[in-house]
Amino acid sequence: MLSGALAISERLASRGCGGDVSCMRCGSNAETICHMLFVCPVARQAFALANIPSPVGDFSITEVDKNWEHLLTVMQDDEVPCMVRAAIPWVLWGIWKHRNTVVFQGKNGNIRDLITKAFEDSNQWQAAQSLPAEAKLHYPAKQGALERKWCKPVTGFVKCNIGSSWYSKSRLSGGAWIVRDEYGQVLYHARDALPASDSQFLAALQCCSWSIEALCILQVAKVEIALDNAMVIDAINSPTAWPRFSLLLSNIHENLSKFGSWRATQVASTANSVAMAISKSVTRDGRLQSYLSLGGPSWLHHQVRSEAS
Numbered sequence: 469m470l471s472g473a474l475a476i477s478e479r480l481a482s483r484g485c486g487g488d489v490s491c492m493r494c495g496s497n498a499e500t501i502c503h504m505l506f507v508c509p510v511a512r513q514a515f516a517l518a519n520i521p522s523p524v525g526d527f528s529i530t531e532v533d534k535n536w537e538h539l540l541t542v543m544q545d546d547e548v549p550c551m552v553r554a555a556i557p558w559v560l561w562g563i564w565k566h567r568n569t570v571v572f573q574g575k576n577g578n579i580r581d582l583i584t585k586a587f588e589d590s591n592q593w594q595a596a597q598s599l600p601a602e603a604k605l606h607y608p609a610k611q612g613a614l615e616r617k618w619c620k621p622v623t624g625f626v627k628c629n630i631g632s633s634w635y636s637k638s639r640l641s642g643g644a645w646i647v648r649d650e651y652g653q654v655l656y657h658a659r660d661a662l663p664a665s666d667s668q669f670l671a672a673l674q675c676c677s678w679s680i681e682a683l684c685i686l687q688v689a690k691v692e693i694a695l696d697n698a699m700v701i702d703a704i705n706s707p708t709a710w711p712r713f714s715l716l717l718s719n720i721h722e723n724l725s726k727f728g729s730w731r732a733t734q735v736a737s738t739a740n741s742v743a744m745a746i747s748k749s750v751t752r753d754g755r756l757q758s759y760l761s762l763g764g765p766s767w768l769h770h771q772v773r774s775e776a777s
Contacts (some may be wrong), residue, residue, distance in 0.1 A: 493570050502528060504567055506535050510579060511563050517583045518559050519552050533712060537669050537699065544698050551587065554594060558586035616736040621692045623650050625729070628683060630695040631743030632668075632675035635751040639664040642750025643675035644743050645682070646764065647691075654764035658682060659746050661756040672700045673716055675747070680723045682760065693732040694740065701734040742771055 491499035493510050505511055506527035515522060523538040539560075543553045562582040569575050621627040626647050634641045641664070646657040662678060665671035676695070683691055695701065703710045704724075707717040724730050737744065745768055749755045 493567060493576075500530075501532050502530055502535065505532075505560060505563055510566060513579050514559055514563055514566075514582055517579060518555060518586065519549070520556060520559065521548065531666075533669075534667055537667060540699050551590070555587050555590040558590045558593075559583065561589075562586045614734060614736045615694070615739045618735075618739045620652050621648075621650055625650065625690040625692050626655065626688055627692045627694060628679060628688075629735075629740050629743040630676055630679045630693065631740060631745070631747035632672040632695070632697070633744070633747040633751045634665060634668045634671040636668075639666065640751055641665050641671035641675065642747040643671075643678055644746035644750075645679040646743050646746070647683070647688070656686065656760065656762060657746065657764055658758070658760040659750065659755070660758035661750050669697075669699055670713070672697045673703060673713060673720075676700060676704065677716060677720050677723075680720055684723045684726050689727065690729040691727055693730065694735045695732075696735055696737045696740045696744070698734050701732055704732045742768055745771060 489498050490496060491503060491508055494508050496503055496508065499508075506515075507529050520539075521542055523535075527538070528534045539556050542548055543556055545553070559582075562585060566577050566579075566582050569577050618629070626649050628645050628647045631644045632641065633643075641662045642659070643662045644657070644659045647655045649655055658679075660678060662671065662674050665674060672695070676693070680693070693704075703713060703717060704720060707714070707721060710717060742764075746765060
């Protein structure tokens with residue numbers, strides 16, 4: 469889906485395979501990936517029956533990555549029922565299979581049956597992932613509760629809090645990072661106006677790449693990377709699950725390999741307020757000049773102390 473490799477009408481026609489690019493399910497002029505999975509009336513009905521929230525302003529008709537980012541956000545939203553969140557990948561799979569049934573067999577399947585099957589498959593998959601207690605000992609523990617107040621890093625490490633801000637109208641993004649030692653003392657902080665990005669996720673990922681590269685230049689040995697963006701943390705910790713951003717993630721991991729040890733964790737926004745305040749000075753206040761400084765920002769002195777107290 470994210471790589472654009474689904475064999476839908478528009479993609480096939482672009483490779484000289486057939487000339488009709490219309491959607492066989494609804495008659496739309498062009499069956500694109502966005503249309504087939506998110507915009508087609510069949511897809512809309514499937515999302516509605518599964519109680520999957522739509523984004524504000526509806527799904528994009530052209531940008532698959534934005535639609536997927538919305539679904540990832542829903543999958544991490546505790547206010548959405550667990551069964552609904554878990555079923556989202558299976559609903560997408562069901563929509564794709566429904567399309568193929570129409571195209572290759574000429575049969576219009578029942579959408580309610582599609583959703584029922586999606587939830588059944590999701591439940592079966594989750595049951596298959598359950599491991600005996602003794603087997604779980606061989607797997608790393610999942611991150612516990614989010615750090616809601618800034619905490620000192622473990623002995624021998626520094627903690628780098630990363631903040632990223634993005635303004636959708638201009639696509640301007642601002643990045644900032646602040647490094648503190650095991651005693652809570654600020655060692656460095658930096659700010660920069662980063663290249664224009666098409667999405668908030670990409671802006672945050674580029675910000676991480678810039679921050680990690682700077683830490684390598686400063687010859688930091690062991691680092692805890694902390695930011696309040698769950699999707700970016702997932703992309704860093706599970707890069708193979710994000711093939712669309714493989715080049716950027718490859719660069720990030722090339723630099724991460726230069727540290728003696730590292731870990732990347734999600735924290736609550738309340739534990740990342742200083743880095744976010746610095747990054748927002750780019751998009752909100754128009755402070756586009758980049759800098760790297762020893763110690764903390766003087767204009768946020770009280771906030772730095774408050775965050776760490």
